Amino acid sequence: MLTGRRYLLAFTDEQAAYAEKVGAACRAVWNTALEQRREYRRRGAFIGYVEQARQMAEAKKDPHCAWLADGPSHTLQQTLRDLERACKTHGTWKVRWRSKARTAPSFRFPDPNHIAVRRLNRRWGEVRLPKFGPVRLRWTRPLDGTIRNATVSRSGGRWYISFCVEDGVAEVAPNGKAPIGVDRGVAVAVATSDGDPYDREFVTLGEAVRLKRLQQRLSRSRRVHGRNRRSSRRDAVRAELARLNAGIRDRRADFAAQTAVRLVRDHGLVAVEALRIKNMTASAKGTAEQPGRNVRQKAGLNRAILAKGWGGFLLKLEHAARYHGAEVVKVNPAYTSQTCHACKHIARESRESQAVFRCVACGHQDNADVNAAKNILAAGLAVTGRGDLAVGRSVKRQPPERLAA
Structure with missing residues (x-):
């Protein structure tokens, strides 16, 4: 069965800055491709993954879009595949934009041949990712399976990697318990x-007080508008x-x-x-x-x-x-x-x-x-x-005794 394994990454400062760039590139590709899909729909036309991937490959050759070529190509292509799946599942107009302020940066490496994991010692392991090189990770549990893909994401100011693993466990028979x-x-x-x-209790009393104070500080901190201008104090409170x-x-x-x-x-x-x-x-x-x-x-x-x-x-x-x-x-x-x-x-x-x-x-x-x-x-x-499968299905009755016999 497919399962997940999540580990804490120990990026260097250069790797963390590069991960931010890759996450920003994937967000830009998502938003641009989504807007392109909606514009095609407004005109009564359609554009899919194949054409958008071709156009992205052409855009990498443009000097004004050189930032696209800096990131791993498979992660950008996977972003387009994820958008394709989201549009087919929910519809083009119901898929959400990825916000720089509200959406945590994340990107996926879909090819397991480009991912190599080894254990260094009892506490640490190492994963090699395209254009990142070797990255140390906190070894909290063995993989116990074959890697299918890997997703890098940021949460709470720290970077994590999640492996999709085929653990080789077959379907478990019903246990027959109450x-x-x-x-x-x-x-x-x-x-x-x-x-x-x-x-x-998920939030302690002291944490509740800190949350309220931080939210008050965030609401009172100044928003600096303009190109390449940010409020360092507001960023510190948000972090x-x-x-x-x-x-x-x-x-x-x-x-x-x-x-x-x-x-x-x-x-x-x-x-x-x-x-x-x-x-x-x-x-x-x-x-x-x-x-x-x-x-x-x-x-x-x-x-x-x-x-x-x-x-x-x-x-x-x-x-x-x-x-x-x-x-x-x-x-x-x-x-x-x-x-x-x-x-x-x-x-x-x-x-x-x-x-x-x-x-x-x-x-x-x-x-x-x-x-x-x-x-x-x-x-x-x-x-x-009654043999029903889920809520909302037809209500089936038990067969009468004379027919059940």
Whole structure:
């Protein structure tokens, strides 16, 4: 199976400056090619990867575009391939621009023949990349597979390399263990139908104070406009904010990975809600004609949802399930938090608070998140029992006994 291996790079100052140039070139190629595709669409025409790659090769010969020839050619071509795939998947008009301020620089080396990795000692290894030469990396785990490609990216002021590896592991047979339901929440990140909560604080109290102060300093720092003019003080604040947020993201990813492995290792089926997180965290500001209501409350809820990393947890869960013989089933999230698991009565009033669920019909009392997880498990078992494959498919019934016999 294909999997990923991520390592911290120890660039020299020259290599780090060159990586910034390559990342900027890939961003410029992406934005230029996207604008070209949109312009062709406006005229009712079409341009694809082959023609754009040919034009880029011609542009490298132009003295005004000499910066294109400075970067590895395969990384620029891979940028065009990634754009081609994004346009086919999402549509030309829905693909986003790559911003210099908001998009971290990254580029991919698609040819494994140009990538050589060796271990130097217990702590360090070395990777050879085209036009970079030997680069030291922090050896935290063996590769355990064949390299397919490598992606270099910057996060929190540090550079990382991610290898796509074919580890040689075949499809794992179902483990046959007991099923479980999982409810993702705001107060508790993950609650299971067995009654086990999984949660941790990703931001310490001191870090929360530092984040607020840095955001205030960033909002008050001066933006310098004009060609080749930048505010060094604003850049320093942004770099400090990036380092702090990178540590928070690492804790969130570590929690998601560990929790996912625990669940799929001990259970054969994990039922989760098919939540549309992008729609759930949309802003409530509205428009000038129809302004939104409870905007500040909705903004706080959006921050709380994103802080728990629901999407990252589901991604880690599906990845870990492949190696432990578990199945991840997504169910319809409608009324899972308002339904009594004991009598199936649906009432909004039954959920008295964030943690307390007391059925207004039968009086059943339970933790609200655990009750929701039990409903999710029941829905997941119903989906697998009917032979359905995913949420939104047709509801198939069990065959009658006389036909089943």
